[in-house]
Amino acid sequence: MADAQDVLSLCKRRGFLYPSFEIYGGVAGMYDYGPLGTALKNNIIEIWRRLYTLGEGFVEIDSETIGPEVVFKASGHVDEFADKMVKCKACEEPYRADHLVKDLHPNAGALGEKEIDDLIRSNNVVCPACGGELSTVEEFNLMFKTIIGPGSGRVGYMRPETAQGIFVNFPNLYRYNREKLPLGVIQVGRGYRNEISPRQGIIRLREFNMMECELFVDPEDKTWPRFGDVSSETLRLLANDGRELEITVGDAVEQGVICNQVLAYFMWFTQEFLKAVGVDGERLRFRQHEKEEMAHYAADCWDAESFLSYGWTEIVGIADRGCWDLSRHANFSGVEMTSFKRFDEPREVERDRIKPRYDKLGPMYKAKAGKIGKAMEEADPAAIADGAITVEVDGERIAIPGELFDVARVKEKVSGVRSVPHVIEPSHGLDRIIYTVLEHAYSQKDDQTVMRLSPTVAPIKVGVFPLMARDELDDMAMDLDQELRYGGIETYYDDSGSIGRRYARMDEVGTPFCITVDYRTREDGTVTLRERDTSSQIRVRFADVLNVVRAALCGADLTQFVVEE
């Protein structure tokens, strides 16, 4: 098993990762991607993006990373995403308020600020360190707070997830999708969480990269068109009833282990993505959240976890967020966040409706009459009690006596229903995926490090060397190098030191292939192609190189290109 220190050390040495602001001593939970890390990250993003956009027909957006307070009020992050804190007035020591009173209440974690404050006052709880008086309870929110605009502008927050940028755009996107579900929207970007104690390299960052997908589906229909294609594929699950199972996607849904087809399909989809970028399938599983572990918005949630030197680590969360987000934004914004499902045929329904007698309402309720009438029309006749209907107008409940309305049987044509879509969210921690890919690729061969990165994600695809940096071998190698680069293949030209050292250097950064121009090249126009994991070589024609490399990067059989000895 690779040691995290070794992996991180290599990452720094070879330009995958650098601790941020290192010359100033660094900041915990912040890392910069170096040249190779950035290339690796871009490659992973591109694979992910293509799977979702080209593969599933989803659309991609790019939204703001700062949002006004109301967005995160609605999302719940302002209230839920915070710890309650008190500080000692004497020594300034901060404490988790709910921890100080946990012996005074059976469920201290669930108490509000005021309740905890009352408990502290009535029980004379003092600072555990110095006995000083405690401040009132404050929230320590894990979001970074800022001000939008100069002076006392609006309060804003750095987004803790990219998801909200998609939710608040739902009406636009639904329209873009020509008012049809399902609607899949993806976004790649940064999120910010002011972690209390970030650790473990890039596993827990304060500023981190996410790839999120919000899939809006009909709440009544959580089937998926391509589900049949994958139902016999297997998943490794750890359910929250304690069961560990290898089970097919189809059986998991049938037996109710995974609650619906969409969720199950995207768990499989996630697994295929992760394997494609180089996560070891043997070190991958899906763990279902415990009921109390579930986020404030989630109805069901499975984490894809990879096994690292840190232990099992969440790298993707796949949640059924239900209608939570859209409902909340509808409430807070007053904008309708629904989809409209048209019936095949408009249906005629007969129903009773309340018809207000506006001629009598007017004189009685004056200015309010209009609003009251409207509320009455929307009220259900079944709610009539003792001959009167009670409606709520501007927060006031008013009982309207029977003589002010009639109940009439009406025929209505209904052409469909409005409902708030449910959201299935595969949310990827990109930095954690990158780290997993690096650690799973890390291997030792005869005391040397070989990064067995898959060709699709490797930052450098081909090392190009002249066997000797003379006798025109270097000129030929440089021509070859340029041809490959112009052909869209990332290369690395190297003519320094021994050939073995150059191979080793490429092995260490995960370059899958190396091409060497040697003396025979001058004679018969062939070069050697060396494969990283086996060190085996084949000889191919100089003129074929671009095609050979393209085939090799796809893992295709290369025998047709091999020149006999």
Added chain:
RNA sequence: GCGGGCGUGGUGUAGCUGGUUAUCACUUAACCUUGCCAAGGUUAGAACUCGGGUUCGAAUCCCGGCGCCCGCACCA
């Protein structure tokens, strides 16, 4: 955030009962050499985590900040 451990070239380290120009290896660069897997030679570059204190003198002792590791807590 708490408790414990630790910070020396790019990496890994020696020195740390204070005292010349801070040890060694790998790495990196240039040149020579080298006819396929980190060969060799010459030369060069490169470090005491930061700040304060004690002292004639601090990599070394003391205090604090920052960072890393382990445990607890936290983890949408």
